[in-house]
Amino acid sequence: MSRIAGQTPVFLGVPDRDSLERGVCLYLLELGPAPPSRGGARAPLQISVCYLVTAGAASPEEAHRLLGELVFAAMEETDFEVDLTPVASSVWAGLRVPPRPAFRVRVPVRRERPASVVHHVRFPLVTQTVSAEALLGCVVGPGDVPIPGALVELPALRLTTRTDDQGRFRFPRVPPVTALGHLEVRARGELLALAPEALAAEPQPLLIRLPLKEE
Known part of the structure; x- marks a missing residue:
């Protein structure tokens, strides 16, 4: 105009x-x-x-x-x-x-609408997969007699269970043994703590002998 x-x-x-x-x-x-x-x-x-x-x-x-x-x-x-x-x-x-x-x-x-800003990833994406498996074992006393009702704990994972009538216990899904932390077993006033190295050295299922005092 x-x-x-x-x-x-x-x-x-x-x-x-x-x-x-x-x-x-x-x-x-x-x-x-x-x-x-x-x-x-x-x-x-x-x-x-x-x-x-x-x-x-x-x-x-x-x-x-x-x-x-x-x-x-x-x-x-x-x-x-x-x-x-x-x-x-x-x-x-x-x-x-x-x-x-x-x-x-x-x-x-x-x-005009402003273009959407796309932020590009400028570093490689790293993913880690941690497999989970069951941890099985049996707690026995002198003469390899099963100890029912023993308290079994994984303090680092805040997991607790008790042994059955045959002294057996099971944690269904846990990280590899090297990442469990130590395992504690309590029964009849006794406490046994097993370090991760000791757990890794034992074959599965674990056989844990708890040194109980003779009655």
Whole structure:
């Protein structure tokens, strides 16, 4: 519009007597939806704006010529929609100006969306898999007699169980023996603690001899 208007002033406010007599007036008449742009998930946001365009000059002839040039210039723009239907008298009444030659042009307005920031991993991803297996054993006393009801603990893992009638115990899912920490066995006032090295040296199932005092 400014290229066609040249030195003629361009007004963006409500059309009044001064702007209608001295230059081009672009009055923002309404906002409306626009077809969404194609471009995937990050397509730009888009609306349409409708301007009421009027023109004035020193003479009626010059005003008519300027308005015609503005119409043709708008029609040259593929994104513009030119509406040449007469402007309703109620619009002029609302603007409090006499009706005059004018046209409406709808212009798309786009706003690009910022691209999503993707943080790339700049160091190798290391995963560790710790296998879990059962820990089995049997607690016996002098003469390899099974001790039922003995308390068996893995303090580092906060796991506790008791032996059955055959002196057997079982922890169903525990890390490898080297990661268990020490194992404690209590029965009849006696305590036996086995270090991880001792556990690893014994074949499974463990046979734990608890030194009980003779009764």
